[in-house]
Amino acid sequence: MGNISPTGIAPVLQVHPTRRCNLLCDHCYSMSGPAAREDLPTEILCACLGDAFDLGYRQLAVSGGEPLLYKQLPDLLTRGRQLGMLNTVTTNGMLITESRWDQLVPLVDVLAVSIDGREPEHDRIRRQDGAFARTVANLQVIRTSGVPFGFIFTLTQFNVDSLEFVVRLARETGARSVQVHPLTLHGRAALTMLGARPDGIELVAAILEAVRLGEELGVPVTVDALSIQQLLAYRGHIVPTRPIRRLVDVAPVLVVEPDGSVTPLTHEVNRGLKLGSLMNARLSSLASKWLAEGFGDRLADACASTWAELSSSDSMSAVYWFDEVAARTN
Amino acid sequence: MATQSSKIENMRNLPARGSEKLMKAWKARTLTDESVREIADALDKSPAKLENFNIVGGENATGIEVSLRYDGDDGPWCGNDIQFWLQWLLKHGSHGVVVTPPHIIINGTPWPEVITVKLNFGQTGPTETGGALPGVTGGEVSGG
Numbered sequence: 001m002g003n004i005s006p007t008g009i010a011p012v013l014q015v016h017p018t019r020r021c022n023l024l025c026d027h028c029y030s031m032s033g034p035a036a037r038e039d040l041p042t043e044i045l046c047a048c049l050g051d052a053f054d055l056g057y058r059q060l061a062v063s064g065g066e067p068l069l070y071k072q073l074p075d076l077l078t079r080g081r082q083l084g085m086l087n088t089v090t091t092n093g094m095l096i097t098e099s100r101w102d103q104l105v106p107l108v109d110v111l112a113v114s115i116d117g118r119e120p121e122h123d124r125i126r127r128q129d130g131a132f133a134r135t136v137a138n139l140q141v142i143r144t145s146g147v148p149f150g151f152i153f154t155l156t157q158f159n160v161d162s163l164e165f166v167v168r169l170a171r172e173t174g175a176r177s178v179q180v181h182p183l184t185l186h187g188r189a190a191l192t193m194l195g196a197r198p199d200g201i202e203l204v205a206a207i208l209e210a211v212r213l214g215e216e217l218g219v220p221v222t223v224d225a226l227s228i229q230q231l232l233a234y235r236g237h238i239v240p241t242r243p244i245r246r247l248v249d250v251a252p253v254l255v256v257e258p259d260g261s262v263t264p265l266t267h268e269v270n271r272g273l274k275l276g277s278l279m280n281a282r283l284s285s286l287a288s289k290w291l292a293e294g295f296g297d298r299l300a301d302a303c304a305s306t307w308a309e310l311s312s313s314d315s316m317s318a319v320y321w322f323d324e325v326a327a328r329t330n
Numbered sequence: 331m332a333t334q335s336s337k338i339e340n341m342r343n344l345p346a347r348g349s350e351k352l353m354k355a356w357k358a359r360t361l362t363d364e365s366v367r368e369i370a371d372a373l374d375k376s377p378a379k380l381e382n383f384n385i386v387g388g389e390n391a392t393g394i395e396v397s398l399r400y401d402g403d404d405g406p407w408c409g410n411d412i413q414f415w416l417q418w419l420l421k422h423g424s425h426g427v428v429v430t431p432p433h434i435i436i437n438g439t440p441w442p443e444v445i446t447v448k449l450n451f452g453q454t455g456p457t458e459t460g461g462a463l464p465g466v467t468g469g470e471v472s473g474g
Contacts, residue, residue, distance in 0.1 A: 160348030
């Protein structure tokens with residue numbers, strides 16, 4: 001697959017440097033919140049970035065927790081910038097004051113702001129009255145700075161009808177795109193949002209809405225899901241060929257969690273397939289050992305069996321690929 | 331252990347799927363045969379010339395735009411057509427749209443020679459849910 005992932009973008013190092021957050025969202029894929037104190041030391045992360053770049057990762061995606069509460073965020077982004085990586089940050093947008101944002105402006109290539117529907121829906125899922133209003137007000141600070149920004153919308157079983165509102169908001173506030181990310185039942189979401197993970201029908205509805213709204217409103221809308229047609233047509237892009245010799249070939253997304261653990265593809269992949277912890281070894285060592293011990297081939301097998309199962313299913317209409325693979329690693 | 335009736339009750343309490351709400355909204359915006367026929371009948375009765383007629387939404391039409399031209403003595407009839415437009419809205423609802431008032435152009439004073447009236451039935455533009463946003467006007471974000 002070279003240096004291009006199934007989504008057509010450069011392989012992504014997804015870093016969650018902290019579990020600190022000003023919110024306690026229902027759909028949080030980690031257990032982040034105001035009481036959480038887990039932070040990853042910057043030195044470890046900066047070393048990880050260098051190793052990741054050498055391994056072929058070209059995009060640094062910082063999330064959290066709320067990344068703006070990670071005090072060393074400028075240092076981390078500076079390292080990414082030195083390496084020539086594309087720096088992206090995902091935030092709830094509530095803490096973007098001018099003074100805080102000014103120091104990040106030269107370091108951020110793209111900012112993703114989470115918007116989860118109309119004001120009552122957004123505030124409900126974030127368990128915070130006024131969250132929507134504060135985030136929307138802060139968009140002015142981002143827009144004035146000239147840093148490109150987009151929205152991330154978490155798709156559940158119940159909210160595809162809110163996508164139009166979010167895309168219109170994007171158009172009216174200058175957001176350049178909307179990314180629709182299906183809810184994963186991990187972290188707090190596994191406790192609070194059972195039954196809310198979108199099924200194939202909702203994913204198809206989201207794909208169709210994305211096309212319609214994109215054409216009608218001129219805002220690019222992408223859905224992190226594959227239709228059956230895409231699945232069948234792009235096997236070569238999503239199922240890596242064995243033997244796996246490079247980490248990026250089987251893990252176009254690599255997740256670094258606040259405790260230092262490194263997971264291929266998504267949080268939900270079986271713990272047995274994790275590369276290990278940055279607290280114990282550098283990423284370069286973890287990757288070499290992981291490949292040498294055949295874990296890359298095991299993950300490739302999981303991709304192949306996932307593809308085989310899904311492509312022969314009569315009922316399947318669309319899927320969140322990484323989630324499906326992760327489910328078959330358990 | 332859950333009984334059959336409690337299971338049914340739980341199913342009833344489940345929120346609706348997003349796609350179901352989406353479909354419902356689309357159906358609510360689709361014009362019925364009856365509502366379209368009423369527009370056609372009213373246009374037949376009117377002495378106005380039909381300058382433009384546009385169906386929005388194709389096969390599943392959600393709205394109709396018409397532009398009517400009244401020449402000379404036919405001018406006062408435009409009030410009847412605007413009254414019909416209002417009655418149509420009252421009968422069939424606003425179809426979830428922001429109702430735009432008729433666009434009227436009068437050519438000739440003090441005695442109008444030509445009057446042009448543009449009327450929108452149903453959804454021909456943005457929906458209420460996707461229209462103006464709190465704190466956002468004219469592309470600017472208010473607040474700080």
